[in-house]
Amino acid sequence: MVAVLASAPEPVTTGLAIELRNVSHAYDLPSGRLAVLENIDLVIEPGTCVALLGPSGSGKSTLLRLVAGLEQPETGSVLADGVPVEKPDPSRVLVFQDPTLFPWRTVRRNVALGLEAQGRLKTEGHRIDEAIARVRLTEFADAFPHQLSGGMAQRAALARALVNDPRLLLLDEPLGKLDQLTRLTMQGELLSLWQQSGFTALLVTHDVEEALLLADRVIIFSDRPARILGERRVELPHPRHRGGAELIALRREILQLLGVSEAI
Amino acid sequence: MADTTQTAGGALASSALFGDIWRNGLLAAASWLLAAAVTVGFTDVVPWGQTKLFALLLVIGAGAFLELAFTVHRLGAIGRKLVHYGPWWIALGLWLAAWEVSTAKLGWLPKPFFSPPQGLLHVYLTDWDRLLVCVLYSLRLWGLGFFSGIAIGFIVGVALGWSKRFSYWGMPLLKLIGPVPASAWIPSAFFIFPTTFGASIFLVALASGIPVIILTASGVASVNRSLYDVARTLGADRRFLVLKVAIPAALPNVFVGLFMGLYSSFAVLVIAEMLGAKYGLGWYLQFQTAYSAYANVYAALILMALLCSGLVKLLFVGRDRLLGWQKGIVQW
CATH class of the missing domain: 1.10.3720.10 (MetI-like)
Structure with missing residues (x-):
């Protein structure tokens, strides 16, 4: 597996620096205003992997949508390399909890979406098969999404993101719906993809262990409206071990910050 | 025996091949021949034109089914489709015979609202x-x-x-x-x-x-x-x-x-x-x-x-x- 991953050509990507300045956001719902983000200040250094950890439905996904440029914050600003984010761009790709593959397209044509939309299919089409190989789906390149397992579908979604050589990968609980075994395998795969490529990664998760295994920094969010409760740096080399003493200590601290009882 | 149960078991089950002979093909040939016999064997109450030609077509159909009964298994996909609709071919022959009897031969169904099959054939040929x-x-x-x-x-x-x-x-x-x-x-x-x-x-x-x-x-x-x-x-x-x-x-x-x-x-x-x-x-x-x-x-x-x-x-x-x-x- 490592051999397959290593044989893929090394893309020359430099991670994007992200800065959120005093960002607040709310949605107008029929039932009234729903504040989801409150005064978020956050600086993410290029090439790092940062985990956003917090209770489900707290507004972390909204934060990703703002960074992706799918929505504009109500107040405050989102900067990518110092430039305000105004609209989506293929350099900042979002991977959702659901693979959201296009059901009428084969894996290959799903992966081709980005290049097709940017009119680069003719010149850079060869990268499609490379991206599919990177996520080990070569045998399933001509399969339709409904023929894939959950893990394979999510890997296809990853390939669809990676084919654009993103400088920032936004991962919205990408492993949230997978079974435990697939989840563990894919954590390793995500890690090696990130290590190879040099993009900045922003990972939303509510799994403390996942955050600690993958990220350089873990930002802890409160319940909605989300505020930053604190953060922890994880200065451990990869691969990290779930049972390691430092990890367990960090896990305890984070759970305390979130107000979850020790027994869990 | 499997074949006797199939005969008793109804039309669909009998679409299976009986050795190399397609039994429903034989039955279809028989029912089409019956329709032909009815058509030429009795005189029409009123002349409808193409009675002889219609009978001839039925005989040709019966002949085709007779041949298919021995060759259908060599026809691949088309053959399988023909075999699948075997009971339909038999029913079609019987239905044509009944149609013939009730209109042209006995005149049970009121004229001119009901036409026998040869009447339709006449229309296709003349119009x-x-x-x-x-x-x-x-x-x-x-x-x-x-x-x-x-x-x-x-x-x-x-x-x-x-x-x-x-x-x-x-x-x-x-x-x-x-x-x-x-x-x-x-x-x-x-x-x-x-x-x-x-x-x-x-x-x-x-x-x-x-x-x-x-x-x-x-x-x-x-x-x-x-x-x-x-x-x-x-x-x-x-x-x-x-x-x-x-x-x-x-x-x-x-x-x-x-x-x-x-x-x-x-x-x-x-x-x-x-x-x-x-x-x-x-x-x-x-x-x-x-x-x-x-x-x-x-x-x-x-x-x-x-x-x-x-x-x-x-x-x-x-x-x-x-x-x-x-x-x-x-x-x-």
Whole structure:
């Protein structure tokens, strides 16, 4: 597996620096205003992997949508390399909890979406098969999404993101719906993809262990409206071990910050 | 023995091959021969023309089944299809014999409303040129109406589903006018349009267009929003979102609209031809009924059945091509 991953050509990507300045956001719902983000200040250094950890439905996904440029914050600003984010761009790709593959397209044509939309299919089409190989789906390149397992579908979604050589990968609980075994395998795969490529990664998760295994920094969010409760740096080399003493200590601290009882 | 249980077990089970002999083929040959014997063995109550020719065709059919009984297993896919419909061939022969007896031979069914099979054969042989012209006229009117209707319907449907402003003004109109049957427009259409042909095209287009508009609009409006988000983050512009996301995602709905439109286009086509055409199958039905030429009416009805079911079949083929990816998700 490592051999397959290593044989893929090394893309020359430099991670994007992200800065959120005093960002607040709310949605107008029929039932009234729903504040989801409150005064978020956050600086993410290029090439790092940062985990956003917090209770489900707290507004972390909204934060990703703002960074992706799918929505504009109500107040405050989102900067990518110092430039305000105004609209989506293929350099900042979002991977959702659901693979959201296009059901009428084969894996290959799903992966081709980005290049097709940017009119680069003719010149850079060869990268499609490379991206599919990177996520080990070569045998399933001509399969339709409904023929894939959950893990394979999510890997296809990853390939669809990676084919654009993103400088920032936004991962919205990408492993949230997978079974435990697939989840563990894919954590390793995500890690090696990130290590190879040099993009900045922003990972939303509510799994403390996942955050600690993958990220350089873990930002802890409160319940909605989300505020930053604190953060922890994880200065451990990869691969990290779930049972390691430092990890367990960090896990305890984070759970305390979130107000979850020790027994869990 | 397995074969005795099959004989007792009913028609479908007996489609299995009996050694190398297709037993239902033999039975079909026998039933067709029976029909032929009835046809020539008794005299017609009144002369219907092609009695001998009809009997000859039945004998040829019986001969074909007799040969197929020994060769069908060598015919591959076609052979398997013939074998599958074995019980139908037997029933067809029996039904033709019963039809023959009750009309031509005994005159049980009242004349002139019921014609024996040789009466229909007579119509096809003597009036084929007029029937052919009528088929072509019907196809022309249907084609012009249906294709312009679904083309406009599709475009309007996409616009309604996509654009909020278009939907604001268009939806109330569609909800008001959509449920009105297209046939209700016939009187006004015939005097608004300069020619009845133009009016007929409009009516067929309306009948096929409305369901396509409604289903396309709801299909486009109900596309999973995340698909748009994915496409936008990958660099898609509006054009891409409409053409490569909204429309393919709505296509299963569009096809439901196409099937509904196809069926209602047939209905309006025939009414329009009955009221305002100089040729066409609808006109032919109307014209021949006026002359009590019921054999001609049945002959035209059979042609119409073949034509309409052929067009439905074509639409199915088109759907299978475009929506092949749905296999395994949706039960067809």
